[in-house]
């Protein structure tokens with residue numbers, strides 16, 4: 001199967017329409033082990049995925065190191081986007097245990113969970129730290145240059161120019177492009193205005209469509225690349241299909257119900273409907289999906305090959321945007 005490619009904003013980076021989110025590559029919660037994780041990355045390449053999104057803190061460096069090993073011998077042009085900014089300890093007990101064993105021992109899960117939350121509590125965007133973090137990512141990813149360096153959850157941009165360290169890294173050829181990944185639309189919006197920002201990564205989809213009419217058109221007008229994430233609701237939609245509590249407010253639960261009903265009329269499910277919205281309505285250059293198994297990869301490639309019947313996208317938009 002061929003996944004369509006396109007340029008990420010004006011960065012010159014050619015990305016696939018669907019990218020693989022690698023947050024779980026460094027996690028034993030995926031239950032796949034290091035060999036399995038490497039196999040999954042290569043299966044994704046074979047399926048046409050040309051964008052992989054990771055962060056140094058994912059699995060305390062393990063996500064990057066798995067990707068580095070998996071992609072080392074791959075000849076296809078791959079874009080690896082990584083993130084820095086959260087302090088983490090590559091030599092932590094949790095990371096070492098996973099690195100050594102990668103056994104899918106569920107008893108280790110609480111330990112990793114505790115470790116993960118500690119990893120996302122402190123940040124540093126100082127010149128010295130960012131420079132050191134970039135060198136750590138280059139080493140783990142086995143590369144001479146990072147394709148897309150993203151600040152991981154930064155505050156709003158306060159300067160119309162790129163941070164000095166970023167400009168230095170670009171000038172030195174250690175990074176090809178710079179962007180940010182943020183949970184907050186106002187923060188992503190502020191970075192769109194900074195000259196030289198190549199891409200913004202933000203959460204958008206049927207559950208949270210606000211960016212579709214706000215940040216994304218502004219970014220596109222300035223040829224800043226947009227990477228959409230969380231398009232399957234970070235696992236919420238899959239959980240809803242399994243009948244699990246979603247934690248969503250009543251209005252969103254009703255929206256999911258209506259989308260699922262529409263999906264059923266088209267002979268499909270709410271995941272496919274959410275994926276249609278992400279691919280065809282959001283306006284991003286690439287849609288990230290957190291893929292953690294071969295089955296999920298197969299399901300995503302199947303969803304990609306399935307176009308909505310005429311008129312269905314408008315119906316999806318009426319449900320999603322009418323309610324947002």
Ligand SMILES: NC(=O)c1ccc[n+]([C@@H]2O[C@H](COP(=O)([O-])OP(=O)(O)OC[C@H]3O[C@@H](n4cnc5c(N)ncnc54)[C@H](OP(=O)(O)O)[C@@H]3O)[C@@H](O)[C@H]2O)c1
Nearest residue numbers: 021022023181229230231232233234235238289290296299
């Ligand atoms: N601040 C930031 O910049 C930031 C923050 C968060 C995430 N990200 C990036 O965005 C990526 C994607 O985000 P996300 O993982 O939160 O959201 P997502 O892609 O909306 O949801 C991923 C979840 O959906 C489930 N899933 C995926 N494919 C499926 C399928 N075919 N069938 C059923 N369930 C499926 C998986 O659940 P299970 O694994 O439980 O099966 C997976 O955890 C991450 O991997 C990471 O690279 C960036």
